[in-house]
Amino acid sequence: MTTTLIDEPVLATRKVHIETWGCQMNVADSEKMLGLLQGQNYQLVDTPEQADLIVLNTCHIREKSTHKIMSRLGVLKELKLTNRGLKIAVTGCVAQAEGEKLLKRAPTIDLLMGPGKIDELPRLLEEVKETHRPAVALGFISGRGDHTHETPEEIAKSQAAAFEECQHPVPSLVGRNEISRFVTIQQGCNNFCTFCVVPFTRGKEISVKPPIVMAKVRSFLQQGAKEITLLGQNVNSYGLDLVENGRLTPTADGPFVDLLRELCTIPELARVRLITSNPHDFTFPLAQLFASEPKMGKYFHLPVQSGSDVILEKMKRKVTAADYLRRVQWLRDAVPDMALSTDLIVGFPGESDADFDATLSLVEQVRYHFLYAFGYSPRKHTAAVRFKDVVPEAVKTKRLAALNALQDQITVEINEATIGKTHKVLFLYPSKKKPDCFYGRNAQFQLVQVESKASLVGQELDVCITEANKTALVGTLV
Numbered sequence: 001m002t003t004t005l006i007d008e009p010v011l012a013t014r015k016v017h018i019e020t021w022g023c024q025m026n027v028a029d030s031e032k033m034l035g036l037l038q039g040q041n042y043q044l045v046d047t048p049e050q051a052d053l054i055v056l057n058t059c060h061i062r063e064k065s066t067h068k069i070m071s072r073l074g075v076l077k078e079l080k081l082t083n084r085g086l087k088i089a090v091t092g093c094v095a096q097a098e099g100e101k102l103l104k105r106a107p108t109i110d111l112l113m114g115p116g117k118i119d120e121l122p123r124l125l126e127e128v129k130e131t132h133r134p135a136v137a138l139g140f141i142s143g144r145g146d147h148t149h150e151t152p153e154e155i156a157k158s159q160a161a162a163f164e165e166c167q168h169p170v171p172s173l174v175g176r177n178e179i180s181r182f183v184t185i186q187q188g189c190n191n192f193c194t195f196c197v198v199p200f201t202r203g204k205e206i207s208v209k210p211p212i213v214m215a216k217v218r219s220f221l222q223q224g225a226k227e228i229t230l231l232g233q234n235v236n237s238y239g240l241d242l243v244e245n246g247r248l249t250p251t252a253d254g255p256f257v258d259l260l261r262e263l264c265t266i267p268e269l270a271r272v273r274l275i276t277s278n279p280h281d282f283t284f285p286l287a288q289l290f291a292s293e294p295k296m297g298k299y300f301h302l303p304v305q306s307g308s309d310v311i312l313e314k315m316k317r318k319v320t321a322a323d324y325l326r327r328v329q330w331l332r333d334a335v336p337d338m339a340l341s342t343d344l345i346v347g348f349p350g351e352s353d354a355d356f357d358a359t360l361s362l363v364e365q366v367r368y369h370f371l372y373a374f375g376y377s378p379r380k381h382t383a384a385v386r387f388k389d390v391v392p393e394a395v396k397t398k399r400l401a402a403l404n405a406l407q408d409q410i411t412v413e414i415n416e417a418t419i420g421k422t423h424k425v426l427f428l429y430p431s432k433k434k435p436d437c438f439y440g441r442n443a444q445f446q447l448v449q450v451e452s453k454a455s456l457v458g459q460e461l462d463v464c465i466t467e468a469n470k471t472a473l474v475g476t477l478v
């Protein structure tokens with residue numbers, strides 16, 4: 001008697017397609033969702049047509065984000081006509097900000113989940129399956145982080161869950177990023193800048209405890225990562241909530257610098273990067289750490305938003321342009337060739353020509369390696385929605401073009417100055433278009449392209465720069 005494979009129990013694999021908008025924190029959230037879904041026997045697929053579950057992990061930082069999601073849902077709705085079992089989940093900050101109103105506008109949504117509720121994804125999917133009704137989980141992180149409401153048992157349980165999570169490899173959404181992985185160390189923000197929706201979509205600052213961060217980093221390094229980017233809405237204030245709640249002992253340099261110092265002792269870790277920060281919470285000990293720890297690299301993203309004190313005050317940034325430049329000086333005193341990047345908002349309500357000139361002047365003084373500039377757009381819930389003296393769109397467009405032109409010129413000058421010099425480059429991924437071509441980043445975060453017959457991915461090698469343009473440096477192995 002023979003036994004056929006048909007007699008064997010078959011565990012059907014389901015397929016998930018994930019689309020991620022916005023920042024690296026959303027990428028990290030999508031990877032976390034993928035990890036949870038893999039535990040439910042889901043496999044990642046490249047196109048929505050192949051999927052049983054489509055996840056739209058959304059960002060609410062720019063205007064028209066809801067509009068974009070609605071139009072994407074309109075397209076995906078068609079797939080439900082041919083795939084009756086298809087489920088569509090909207091997650092992330094648009095889900096949190098718009099809430100259940102979205103379900104009325106888009107009945108095609110099966111699951112609505114805020115960024116603080118990712119751990120509930122398997123339960124929500126089960127609920128959809130059982131009830132055939134949309135499942136909803138909104139609100140901010142609870143259990144693992146909401147210290148004010150946690151009981152000691154809840155804390156112990158949530159930390160045990162976090163450690164357990166570290167035992168399972170968290171998948172990478174993009175294979176090429178395996179050398180460089182994201183670890184979320186902090187979520188939410190207490191600053192309430194008047195233009196920013198983050199405190200309303202991610203809640204107040206909540207830090208992941210240092211042992212859990214260390215365990216996650218070690219887990220990624222065991223999977224082959226060499227570079228770790230620590231993520232938070234405001235990494236500089238990492239751990240202050242833990243100190244306030246008695247979970248960490250206050251120290252002279254503060255919990256963030258302590259964490260970084262501990263991370264830098266891990267031999268397998270080549271580089272640590274940080275995204276993103278607020279100059280108000282940037283500390284002198286952090287600047288000094290760049291001088292003493294080579295693994296910190298020579299690059300820092302320090303968002304300024306405007307060069308005008310009048311506008312900075314209206315934005316409630318809690319620093320002046322001079323305060324900001326002082327922090328830049330701390331960094332450049334610590335590491336003279338420190339590369340900086342920033343975020344700038346052009347056309348904030350009330351921004352005059354003189355205010356904009358102050359921004360141009362600040363960019364000229366700092367000489368950023370690159371910057372992200374956006375025309376101001378009002379965000380629901382924020383204080384700036386009520387501000388008068390709106391800057392006309394045409395003026396915003398003109399100012400944005402002038403700012404980008406100035407930065408392009410600076411970037412080209414900075415990049416061209418590297419020609420003939422040797423840089424240590426950590427190679428991250430092969431080119432998708434050119435065979436025998438690899439991309440990496442140097443300590444200043446500049447993109448470097450090198451041709452090689454053998455794979456360079458994962459190696460840190462000396463490269464002599466031979467060419468440079470606005471976006472990348474080109475070099476040869478030394």
Ligand code: SF4
Pocket residue numbers: 189190191192193196197198199233234277278
């Ligand atoms: S510090 Fe950053 S995340 Fe926090 S409110 Fe201001 S811009 Fe938003």
